[in-house]
Amino acid sequence: MAEDERPLEDDDVMLAETPDEGARPDDRIDDERMDEENTLKREFVQAVEDALEAGDEGEVYDLVEPLHPADVADLLELLEKDERTQLASAITDLMTSDVVAELNDYVREEMMEALPADAVAQIAEQLETDDAVQLIEDLDEEDQRAVLAELDPEDRIAIQTALSYPEETAGRLMSREFVAVPEHITVGGLIDFLRDQHDLPEDFFEVFVVDQRHHPVGTCQLSWILRTPRNIALSDVMKRDQTLVPAMLDQEEVALMFQKYGLISAAVVDEDGRLVGQMTVDDVVHIISEEAGEDALLMSGAGEGDINEPIREAYSARVRWLVANLGTALIASLIIALFGAAIEQLVALAVLMPIVASIGGNAGTQTMAVTVRAIAMNQLTRSNTGRILAREMRVALLNGATIAVLVGAATAAIFSPLLGGVIALAMIINVVTAGLAGVLVPVAFERLDQDPAVASSVFVTMITDSMGFFAFLGLAVALGVV
Amino acid sequence: MAEDERPLEDDDVMLAETPDEGARPDDRIDDERMDEENTLKREFVQAVEDALEAGDEGEVYDLVEPLHPADVADLLELLEKDERTQLASAITDLMTSDVVAELNDYVREEMMEALPADAVAQIAEQLETDDAVQLIEDLDEEDQRAVLAELDPEDRIAIQTALSYPEETAGRLMSREFVAVPEHITVGGLIDFLRDQHDLPEDFFEVFVVDQRHHPVGTCQLSWILRTPRNIALSDVMKRDQTLVPAMLDQEEVALMFQKYGLISAAVVDEDGRLVGQMTVDDVVHIISEEAGEDALLMSGAGEGDINEPIREAYSARVRWLVANLGTALIASLIIALFGAAIEQLVALAVLMPIVASIGGNAGTQTMAVTVRAIAMNQLTRSNTGRILAREMRVALLNGATIAVLVGAATAAIFSPLLGGVIALAMIINVVTAGLAGVLVPVAFERLDQDPAVASSVFVTMITDSMGFFAFLGLAVALGVV
Numbered sequence: 014m015a016e017d018e019r020p021l022e023d024d025d026v027m028l029a030e031t032p033d034e035g036a037r038p039d040d041r042i043d044d045e046r047m048d049e050e051n052t053l054k055r056e057f058v059q060a061v062e063d064a065l066e067a068g069d070e071g072e073v074y075d076l077v078e079p080l081h082p083a084d085v086a087d088l089l090e091l092l093e094k095d096e097r098t099q100l101a102s103a104i105t106d107l108m109t110s111d112v113v114a115e116l117n118d119y120v121r122e123e124m125m126e127a128l129p130a131d132a133v134a135q136i137a138e139q140l141e142t143d144d145a146v147q148l149i150e151d152l153d154e155e156d157q158r159a160v161l162a163e164l165d166p167e168d169r170i171a172i173q174t175a176l177s178y179p180e181e182t183a184g185r186l187m188s189r190e191f192v193a194v195p196e197h198i199t200v201g202g203l204i205d206f207l208r209d210q211h212d213l214p215e216d217f218f219e220v221f222v223v224d225q226r227h228h229p230v231g232t233c234q235l236s237w238i239l240r241t242p243r244n245i246a247l248s249d250v251m252k253r254d255q256t257l258v259p260a261m262l263d264q265e266e267v268a269l270m271f272q273k274y275g276l277i278s279a280a281v282v283d284e285d286g287r288l289v290g291q292m293t294v295d296d297v298v299h300i301i302s303e304e305a306g307e308d309a310l311l312m313s314g315a316g317e318g319d320i321n322e323p324i325r326e327a328y329s330a331r332v333r334w335l336v337a338n339l340g341t342a343l344i345a346s347l348i349i350a351l352f353g354a355a356i357e358q359l360v361a362l363a364v365l366m367p368i369v370a371s372i373g374g375n376a377g378t379q380t381m382a383v384t385v386r387a388i389a390m391n392q393l394t395r396s397n398t399g400r401i402l403a404r405e406m407r408v409a410l411l412n413g414a415t416i417a418v419l420v421g422a423a424t425a426a427i428f429s430p431l432l433g434g435v436i437a438l439a440m441i442i443n444v445v446t447a448g449l450a451g452v453l454v455p456v457a458f459e460r461l462d463q464d465p466a467v468a469s470s471v472f473v474t475m476i477t478d479s480m481g482f483f484a485f486l487g488l489a490v491a492l493g494v495v
Numbered sequence: 496m497a498e499d500e501r502p503l504e505d506d507d508v509m510l511a512e513t514p515d516e517g518a519r520p521d522d523r524i525d526d527e528r529m530d531e532e533n534t535l536k537r538e539f540v541q542a543v544e545d546a547l548e549a550g551d552e553g554e555v556y557d558l559v560e561p562l563h564p565a566d567v568a569d570l571l572e573l574l575e576k577d578e579r580t581q582l583a584s585a586i587t588d589l590m591t592s593d594v595v596a597e598l599n600d601y602v603r604e605e606m607m608e609a610l611p612a613d614a615v616a617q618i619a620e621q622l623e624t625d626d627a628v629q630l631i632e633d634l635d636e637e638d639q640r641a642v643l644a645e646l647d648p649e650d651r652i653a654i655q656t657a658l659s660y661p662e663e664t665a666g667r668l669m670s671r672e673f674v675a676v677p678e679h680i681t682v683g684g685l686i687d688f689l690r691d692q693h694d695l696p697e698d699f700f701e702v703f704v705v706d707q708r709h710h711p712v713g714t715c716q717l718s719w720i721l722r723t724p725r726n727i728a729l730s731d732v733m734k735r736d737q738t739l740v741p742a743m744l745d746q747e748e749v750a751l752m753f754q755k756y757g758l759i760s761a762a763v764v765d766e767d768g769r770l771v772g773q774m775t776v777d778d779v780v781h782i783i784s785e786e787a788g789e790d791a792l793l794m795s796g797a798g799e800g801d802i803n804e805p806i807r808e809a810y811s812a813r814v815r816w817l818v819a820n821l822g823t824a825l826i827a828s829l830i831i832a833l834f835g836a837a838i839e840q841l842v843a844l845a846v847l848m849p850i851v852a853s854i855g856g857n858a859g860t861q862t863m864a865v866t867v868r869a870i871a872m873n874q875l876t877r878s879n880t881g882r883i884l885a886r887e888m889r890v891a892l893l894n895g896a897t898i899a900v901l902v903g904a905a906t907a908a909i910f911s912p913l914l915g916g917v918i919a920l921a922m923i924i925n926v927v928t929a930g931l932a933g934v935l936v937p938v939a940f941e942r943l944d945q946d947p948a949v950a951s952s953v954f955v956t957m958i959t960d961s962m963g964f965f966a967f968l969g970l971a972v973a974l975g976v977v
Contacts, residue, residue, distance in 0.1 A: 050873060051752060058878040083755045091878045115755075117874075207722045217718050218700060218759065235717035236699050240689045270533060272784060273565045273597075275777040277700065277759065294776050295757040298783060302754060305787035306868050309794060315861040320869045320883050327886075328893045331861050335854055335898055335926075342853040346846050353842045360835045363845035364828050367852065371824040371960065372817055374856075378952065379797040379813050386788050387802045391532060392599075396540040396573045401802050404809075411810045416817055444817075470860065478853065 046080070053084060058091050065096055070103040077104050082111035090120050090321060098127060110139040113148065119321035122151040130156065134163030137172070141215075143188045143296065146175040150185075183267050184260035186300075187281040187290030190214035193221040196230055200250065201243030218277045218293065222251050227287045229257060229280045257282050258292055267292060268300045269391055308385050311466035312378075314338075334468050341475030345370070348479055352486035358495045361428050362486060365436055370481030372416055373443035377473040380405050380451025385466045388459050402452050409448030413441040432494050439485035443477060450476040528562070535566060540573050547578055552585040559586050564593035572602050572803060580609055592621040595630065601803035604633040612638065616645030619654070623697075625670045625778065628657040632667075665749050666742035668782075669763040669772030672696035675703040678712060682732065683725030700759045700775065704733050709769045711739060711762045739764050740774055749774060750782040751873055790867050793948035794860075796820075816950050823957030827852070830961055834968035840977045843910050844968060847918055852963030854898055855925035859955040862887050862933025867948045870941050884934050891930030895923040914976050921967035925959060932958040 046057045057076070064072040077085060077100070085107060089097050101108055101124065113121065113136055125133050125148065133152070137145040137160060149157055149172060161169050171189050178184030191214060194203060203220065207213065220238065222231040231251030241250050256274050258267055258281045270276065271294055281290040310318030314337075316330025349356070349366070356363045384401070387393035393401055417437035425433025450473045455465035489495060528539045539558070546554040559567060559582070567589060571579050583590055583606065595603065595618055607615050607630065615634070619627040619642060631639055631654060643651050653671055660666030673696060676685055685702065689695065702720065704713040713733035723732050738756050740749055740763045752758065753776055763772040792800030796819075798812025831838070831848070838845045866883070869875035875883055899919035907915025932955045937947035971977060 048876075051748060051755070052873045052876045053878065055877040081756065083757075087755075087873075090874065091876065093882065204721060208724055210722065213718070213722055216716055216759075234698055235721060236695070238721065239686060239717060240692065240695055242690055266533060272780050273533070273569075274563065275565075275780075277698075277777065294780065295759065298754050298757075298776065298780060301780060302783050302787045302872075305784045306790065306871070308788065309791035309864045310868060312791060313860040313864040314857065315864045318861075318865040318868055320865060320874055320886070324886060324889050324893070327890050331858070331890065332894050332897050334861070335857055335894055336901065338854055338857045339850070339898060339901060342850040345849055345853070349849065350846045353846065356845050357839060357842050360839050360845075363838050363848075364832045364835065366845075367827055367831065367849065367960065367964075368821070368824040370849065371827070371956070372820055375796065375817055375820045375953070375956070376813070378795040379800075379816070382791045382795040382797045383800040383802060386792060386800055389788070390784075391534045391569075392572065392802055394530075394534045394573065395537040396535065400575065404802070404806060407806050408809050408813065411806070412814050412817055415814050416821060419818065419821060471857065474853070474857070478849065482849075 047084075053087055053091065058088065061088065061100070062092065062096060065092075065099050065103070073100065073103040074107075077107060080107075082109055083115045085112045086115035086117075089124075090117050094123070097124060108136075110136065110141075110144065114140060114144040117319065117321045118147075118151060119319060119323065121148065125152060126156070130159035131163050133160045137164060138168055141188055141190060142168075142171045142175060143186060146172055146185065150176065150180065178260060181264045182260065183258045183262045183264070183281050183292055184283075184290070186264060186267075186296060187258075187260070187292050188214070188296075189290050190217075191221060191280075191288075191291040192217055193223045193227070193229075193288055194247065196222050196224065196246075196248045198247050199243060200238055200241045200245050200247060203238065203247060204243070216293075217291075220247075221280050221288055221291070222247055223288055229255065229282065229286075229288050231255065232280065234277075255280065260284075260289060264300045265304050265389075268297050268304055271297045272301065273391075305389065308389055308466040309382075311464060311468065312381065312385060312470045314468040314471060334471055337468065338471050338474075341471060342478070344475060345478040345482055348482045349486065352482075352490065355486060355490050355495045359489075361432065362489055362495070365424065365428075365432075366482055366485050368420060369436065369439050369443055369485045370478045372420075372440060373447045373477035373481045374474050376409065376412055376444045377447035377451045377477045378470055380409070380448050381455055381469050381473050384452050384455045385469060388455060388465045393456070398452075398456060402449075405448045405452050406445065409445045410441075413444030416444065417441045429494075431492065432489070435488045435492055435494055436485060439481070439488050442484045443481045446480045447473070447477045529566075535569055535573065540570065543570065543582070544574065544578060547581050547585070555582065555585040556589075559589060562589075564591055565597045567594045568597035568599075571606075572599050576605070579606060590618075592618065592623075592626065596622060596626040599801065599803045600629075600633060601801060601805065603630065607634060608638070612641035613645050615642045620646060620650055623670055623672060624650075624653045624657060625668060628654055628667060632658065632662065660742060663746040664742065665740045665744045665746070665763050665774055666765075666772070668746060668749075668778060669740075669742070669774050670696070670778075671772050672699075673703060673762075673770075673773040674699055675705045675709070675711075675770055676729065678704050678706065678728075678730045680729050681725060682720055682723045682727050682729060685720065685729060686725070698775075699773075702729075703762050703770055703773070704729055705770055711737065711764065711768075711770050713737065714762065716759075737762065742766075742771060746782045747786050747871075750779050750786055753779045754783065755873075787871070790871055790948040791864075793946060793950070794863065794867060794952045796950040796953060816953055819950065820953050820956070823953060824960070826957060827960040827964055830964045831968065834964075834972065837968060837972050837977045841971075843914065844971055844977070847906065847910075847914075848964055848967050850902060851918065851921050851925055851967045852960045854902075854922060855929045855959035855963045856956050858891065858894055858926045859929035859933045859959045860952055862891070862930050863937060863951050863955050866934050866937045867951060870937060870947045875938070880934075880938060884931075887930045887934050888927065891927045892923075895926030898926065899923045911976075913974065914971070917970045917974055917976055918967060921963070921970050924966045925963045928962045929955070929959045 046054055048054050061073060061076050092100060137148055149160055175185055218235060220233045221229050224230050231253045232255045233247055233251040237250050256270060256276060256279050258279050260281050260283050278291050278293040280288050281292055283289045314331060314334025417440040420440055421433045421437030424436045454472045455469050458465040528536055530536050543555060543558050574582060619630055631642055657667055700717060702715045703711050706712050713735045714737045715729055715733040719732050738752060738758060738761050740761050742763050742765050760773050760775040762770050763774055765771045796816025899922040902922055903915045903919030906918045936954045937951050940947040
């Protein structure tokens with residue numbers, strides 16, 4: 014809508030040219046509790062910690078009371094474990110469902126495990142089904158059963174149905190609260206219906222139109238309804254071509270669908286094509302962020318990589334990849350051992366060999382990061398793998414040649430021209446190998462239905478380390494440096 | 496809304512128990528052109544390529560016509576450069592603004608550069624302002640001027656205003672189409688106004704309420720309007736406490752705000768607090784995905800890391816970090832050179848030293864990935880840096896001890912118990928150093944107002960390589976292995 018449509022019934026709404034002295038563009042951003050990145054200031058967190066330590070619950074309450082629920086959740090995450098329980102008990106009536114829904118999974122799990130089953134059930138009943146499911150799926154089975162037993166039968170059935178879908182599928186994550194109406198209704202009839210209902214979802218962005226078998230036949234954004242006269246039939250306003258999310262679809266694919274088609278919400282259907290729930294973009298946003306951010310963690314073998322993950326779990330996730338890396342490092346060592354005699358004769362080989370391996374490792378990691386990202390975004394498919402590989406080979410040749418000239422010249426000057434030639438050649442071979450491995454390792458994982466990010470770097474580094482040592486030491490022997 | 500509220504005026508809407516034989520839960524997912532990941536099948540892309548090669552424009556058109564605009568954009572991206580222009584000219588009337596808006600930046604830029612200024616202007620005029628800005632900001636200055644000159648004065652001013660904000664700020668990215676109304680209006684008055692307007696934004700999710708100076712005083716989701724009787728004043732329905740986005744705010748902070756507060760859209764205000772635009776979640780979703788995904792690319796020094804980036808740019812982004820890595824590898828080499836005499840005496844040192852460096856590098860990358868992610872998500876702030884460092888130290892000690900036992904025992908068995916002790920000790924030192932570097936390098940970058948992800952791995956690897964060689968060779972000499 015252009016500038017001239019904005020004013021309505023009142024010309025005074027036109028832009029005033031006098032700046033407002035007392036203007037506070039955003040009271041959250043300007044808040045004295047928040048820093049310029051919209052996170053809680055250290056001084057504020059310290060003040061809460063001091064009040065907690067002094068046992069001054071009134072002061073704690075006064076400090077926390079003005080915060081947005083999302084910031085209360087952040088505050089809980091920033092505190093030490095024992096301070097969290099203390100804080101929660103000082104602000105019980107501020108611990109709303111919004112706070113619980115915003116908490117980090119690990120922090121929520123830890124806090125819920127500290128509470129009795131009926132208290133958890135009380136919180137779960139306040140939450141929307143999808144948030145309640147998140148709360149309960151974290152608990153161990155015994156606690157889950159205890160909490161479910163405390164719930165209202167209606168809520169229990171809704172949550173059990175959600176839990177019957179696999180984790181990280183649309184059926185598990187969807188909200189069971191949505192608005193669905195029959196096709197023949199008019200816009201006026203729909204508005205009257207909505208005004209009469211007292212149990213509508215808090216927020217909804219579209220109205221689903223269903224047939225008699227509860228199959229979606231169309232969808233209508235609220236803005237279309239608002240601008241249509243009362244007597245028009247909804248079937249004349251709705252869009253018939255809509256994106257439906259199968260309940261068994263993985264959350265990663267759901268997130269890509271929302272991104273690709275720019276969705277705000279979407280209907281979720283079961284195997285029979287019946288409308289069973291909706292996914293809204295505010296939930297999908299968390300999934301997008303999680304899925305996009307986890308690749309860096311997975312590539313390095315850091316598992317979930319959440320700073321709130323218990324140390325035991327972080328250790329077990331990471332050490333397995335370090336042990337795998339130990340295995341791959343042994344291979345590189347064996348290759349060096351093959352050339353032990355050459356190294357004994359010319360110790361410069363031992364001095365220079367890590368350079369070839371290190372640059373190869375970095376070049377491989379670069380290509381791998383690009384490939385993993387392209388696969389995750391569905392940009393790299395069977396149709397263009399060949400073209401992307403060719404592209405990466407050209408970049409690798411340029412990179413390899415540049416580094417080879419630099420390192421070759423320096424080595425020739427310090428050691429000997431022959432050794433300079435050997436290291437330059439080895440460098441080109443290794444950077445090209447790195448480019449190949451950086452594309453082919455994640456693509457191979459993908460084709461084997463494995464996550465292409467998981468510890469790809471362990472494999473790529475194994476290849477570049479081994480090739481680096483082999484090419485350099487092998488060429489040195491073959492070309493008669495020693 | 497629970498199950499029992501769904502049916503409306505028609506009991507037949509109740510769930511039908513008979514499954515529908517012909518049900519097609521999602522015609523996009525089931526589409527014979529799409530694979531199970533909702534990307535275009537190789538066979539389909541091949542068919543388009545074959546038709547292009549045969550010069551059969553009618554066949555090309557028939558193949559592409561049923562596609563969703565987002566899939567037409569995907570198809571263009573999957574093709575080779577020269578095939579793209581050919582395809583575009585075969586399907587001119589299918590090249591809608593939606594296709595152009597969905598295209599990858601590099602592909603769009605390349606295609607726009609091939610077109611004359613008036614053709615680009617024609618496309619820009621079809622687009623919403625924010626998409627038009629994206630189209631035009633890619634062009635070089637001369638082309639930009641030429642296209643702007645071809646535009647309607649109104650569109651030109653809107654786009655020039657947007658371009659006056661720095662790149663990647665809310666002011667540049669926001670949409671200038673939104674609905675703003677004065678406070679005293681009733682729900683009925685608003686609905687009548689919306690019905691009368693013919694130039695409303697295509698989709699909008701909230702109505703902003705502004706005062707006489709055009710400062711936002713509240714916001715009203717469309718669902719609240721729809722369920723409120725006509726005679727109620729909007730000021731009684733609206734929420735006064737809303738999140739306002741300053742026009743100069745960086746897109747990363749905008750994305751974190753949307754995530755944190757679960758926003759669908761938000762008002763953008765200028766320095767004087769006046770409403771100047773809105774950001775909607777469908778645009779923010781792309782930013783979230785981009786920002787979350789770029790960390791893996793930046794850490795490896797792969798720059799933008801887009802598979803559509805021209806080779807020249809990919810080379811220049813990556814080679815600078817490889818050259819930096821060459822510098823850091825030289826430091827590691829110098830350390831090895833210090834111990835040249837020891838290696839000459841015992842070549843086993845040269846064989847084993849890469850193991851210590853490699854495991855340290857991997858452990859450092861793991862910690863760094865976790866730290867960078869936590870900083871990006873605003874989870875790691877000044878309030879908890881100390882606690883996170885302590886946590887990472889404990890994980891590092893556990894990891895270091897595990898690997899030390901394994902590698903120490905094996906070395907003791909193959910070489911000598913003393914050398915086993917040396918490598919075990921060096922391993923613990925290096926993994927703990929890796930943990931320190933993995934936290935402190937990104938945190939230091941952040942404090943220096945640098946992106947913590949940018950090539951952090953080059954620095955972390957420099958530290959772990961150097962420390963690995965130094966600790967292992969130094970201990971070997973100090974403890975009298977040679």
